[in-house]
Amino acid sequence: MNTSFAPQLRIPAIYMRGGTSKGVFLRVEDLPEVARTPGVQRDALLMRVIGSPDPYGKQTDGMGGATSSTSKVVLLSESESPQHDVDYLFGQVSIDSAFVDWSGNCGNLSSAVGPCAIEMGIVPAERIPANGEVEVRIWQANIGKTIVARVPVVDGQVQESGDFELDGVTFPAAEVGLSFMDPAAGEGSMFPTGNVVEELEVPQQVAASGRIRATLINAGIPTIFVDAAELGYRGTELQDDINADGEALVRLEMLRAHGALRMGLIHNLEEAATRQHTPKVAFVASPRAYTASSGKAIAVEDVDLLVRAMSMGKLHHAMMGTAAVAIGVAAAVPGTLVNLAAGGGDARTSVVFGHPSGTLRVGAGVDQVEGCWVATEATMSRSARILMEGKVRVPAEVLA
Incomplete structure (x- = not known):
């Protein structure tokens, strides 16, 4: 012994x-x-x-x-x-x-x-x-x-x-x-590049053109939003559709690393491997019907947009709360990819979005101060x- x-x-x-x-x-x-x-x-x-x-x-x-x-x-x-x-x-x-x-x-x-x-x-x-x-x-x-x-x-x-x-x-x-x-997360601007939509340079493995449109935002948690269609997705994907596809996981991680670099969160691409929690990557799409992972039917009229988000290298089974904050804030700012997926406009104080497990409502208040967008508050309900x-x-x- x-x-x-x-x-x-x-x-x-x-x-x-x-x-x-x-x-x-x-x-x-x-x-x-x-x-x-x-x-x-x-x-x-x-x-x-x-x-x-x-x-x-x-x-x-x-x-x-x-x-x-x-x-x-x-x-x-x-x-x-x-x-x-x-x-x-x-x-x-x-x-x-x-x-x-x-x-x-x-x-x-x-x-x-x-x-x-x-x-x-x-x-x-x-x-x-x-x-x-x-x-x-x-x-x-x-x-x-x-x-x-x-x-x-x-x-x-x-x-x-x-x-x-x-x-x-x-x-x-x-x-x-x-x-x-x-x-808005951190000390920098809510939109760290100064633009609500950015042309992000990425490997051709991510996008054949070597570029992809992205909304890079610091709100709730640093998040990289892209259009689902530019990745070849519909926005209705469930976990196995992404997580069982090794090539998809690699290309989404490449996207995350290049977005993190553009946001100034890392100094070189290699650092992304030791910063797994942030930033998040999410892809958005306009409403369409789908069946959630529980079997619940989500109708087109149930949601304002669809969002799928990656967490620690895998598609999240629902939605991270901090990413929901980012969704709400981005939806409230005219011209972001999130706002456009929800139909555009500048009067959105809340949105209902579809995720793999169902739907969630999130509210947000934004304002412009000296030409820069700022978030004043984001609200949602959870349970514990x-x-x-x-x-x-x-x-x-x-x-x-």
């Missing part, structure tokens, strides 16, 4: 679904001291919690679910800002590689932050009504933005059960309203639910 290995660490944690994602939520103060600040040891601990890196791609020896939607961690702490209740840091854990991507937010898990902060006792008790709704003010630390979550409360407890249905989630739950304030709470166990040698 080998007695040289220490007992496992036991770390308080909540395993939670938010929107169409789920992840492990932890309080910073509950982490081992060496992991309470950013760095190699924190990343090593969180990767081990999730079960990465896993060359088998299954995350069997951890809490991850072997998809981009389920390989996630969230760190919460009492906010240092008097204008906020909770500081929220999101980590997208690579499944088969040894890194955690901290470059962006997760809009889906944002819906779980308010309920989780209340459950953890981070939100002051005096702010929680006996019945009604509590507005949780969240500081999104990855991108330095404010999110306001409206969390329903019954008998002083977060209401989790309800009749709100979210396509991509099997069971109904209570509705959580989200407002993403000033959602605690799946398990207790302590996650991690081999102690991960911090050796």
